[in-house]
Amino acid sequence: MKIAVLPGDGIGPEIIEQAKRVLDALRSDGLPIEMEEAPLGGAAYDQYGQPYPEVTQKLAREADAILLGAVGGPQYDTLDRPLRPERGLLAIRKDLNLFANLRPAILYPELANASTLKPEVVAGLDILIVRELTGDIYFGQPRGVEVRDGERFGFNTMHYTESEIRRIGRVAFEAAMKRNKRVCSVDKMNVLETTQLWRDVMTELAPEYPEVELTHMLVDNAAMQLVKAPKQFDVMVTGNMFGDILSDEASMLTGSIGMLPSASLDANNKGLYEPSHGSAPDIAGKGVANPLATILSAAMMLRYTFNQEQAAQRVENAVKAVLAQGLRTGDIYEPGTKRVGTREMGDAVLAAL
Incomplete structure (x- = not known):
């Protein structure tokens, strides 16, 4: 189960880290998961001058599935359009025919x-x-x-x-x-x-x-x-x-x-899995982003690409259990619940798993 991990920009690395911890736990339980990272979007432009460089193309094409954080940030808004982070996302969808x-x-x-x-x-x-x-x-x-x-x-x-x-x-x-x-x-x-x-x-x-x-x-x-x-x-x-x-x-x-969460699939169910939200540069690096959409995207990956329905349900049930415990990141917080950060939410999902 070879997974290309593309953390991306903004809060991407923070939320991807928590999803990787969940996948590591499943690997410890016996799933043959391999993960390898590469840049996409603004991070790829910073490193290679392109939002979808050859190193990322090669990894994405060879992988069975791709787990993506998010791309984009205001510092890239003045770039020529073909170099902007979002073009990297469009390019990988087109390259892998994720229709x-x-x-x-x-x-x-x-x-x-x-x-x-x-x-x-x-x-x-x-x-x-x-x-x-x-x-x-x-x-x-x-x-x-x-x-x-x-x-x-x-x-x-x-x-x-x-x-x-x-x-x-x-x-x-x-x-x-x-x-x-x-x-x-x-x-x-x-x-x-x-x-x-x-x-x-x-x-x-x-x-x-x-x-x-x-x-x-x-x-x-x-x-x-x-x-x-x-x-x-x-x-x-x-x-x-x-x-x-x-x-x-x-x-x-x-x-x-x-x-x-979301999934983008080709005709053979190879997929790119990513949270539906953006890179949220205003909260990047603060440890307050909600990782649950990314963790649930990993569950969709287990279901649609790897046909691991039981593992997918384990992850989804862990998320439900954490919500039932009253733990909330800032975006879903309400009085009477407990506000936690990105890593604390990941800790809770792992404990429930």
């Missing part, structure tokens, strides 16, 4: 009061958002900024092929078969031809999964419904840009983006 992004939004009972929505609206929330990750307007060509008719003109291109839509659709339907057998496909077909094709292909795919109920929803309505009645959703599937926005919105229904 399927799975982002669960789960509200743990102990955190019901942390959500800005009423507990009765979000209690028991369990949504899986499946986001296409290697196409759409993020990668479409042509793109750029140029001068036309004496003024600056910016342009990007949105496009999808039928095969790209079909393969992400299959991921969503397969996921729904293991859950509550409902898929909501999100598009903007009333305005965008690209997403009319998206709806057509999803509709054509549905008969292959007769047990799964397929519905369609326009993206603006989906954004509203996530706030109004989020528990109506089971699996949501959508394109790269809409998925980026909706998955962040869904994450906040749970009270803190610091609790949410």
Whole structure:
């Protein structure tokens, strides 16, 4: 089980350290885990002048799975766009053809009061958002900024092929078969031809999964419904840009983006696993970041890439146990609970494990 560990920037190294401790504990219990580190993002630029250097490419390609912290920081905002940390993240997704992004939004009972929505609206929330990750307007060509008719003109291109839509659709339907057998496909077909094709292909795919109920929803309505009645959703599937926005919105229904893991998979379930939050440079180095999303990302890795369901559940149950004990990092703290730091939270998860 060869894992490439990419700590990244900001709080990345701090939260990755706690996930590594959990994986080390599982290795002590007999799992054949190997871990090797390399830089990505700003850390890679600082060391190699590129956000996704050859040394990291080689390790990522050879590994069975990648565990990533987070990338980015304000000190890199003035770099030429191809050199910015975020380009390293886009590059590794493209390089490894990680086309399927799975982002669960789960509200743990102990955190019901942390959500800005009423507990009765979000209690028991369990949504899986499946986001296409290697196409759409993020990668479409042509793109750029140029001068036309004496003024600056910016342009990007949105496009999808039928095969790209079909393969992400299959991921969503397969996921729904293991859950509550409902898929909501999100598009903007009333305005965008690209997403009319998206709806057509999803509709054509549905008969292959007769047990799964397929519905369609326009993206603006989906954004509203996530706030109004989020528990109506089971699996949501959508394109790269809409998925980026909706998955962040869904994450906040749970009270803190610091609790949410994610997986980005290729066709063979090789995956890149990372917390859904960013590099949080404002708290980097202070030892207060929440490591639970990263630890839960490691659990997703055990489940999806290594088929170690029992180990994945052990990690998830340890996180639940720690929350039940009332331990909280600052992002999920509320009166009556115990505020702890990054390493203390890792200690507690290890003890529960």
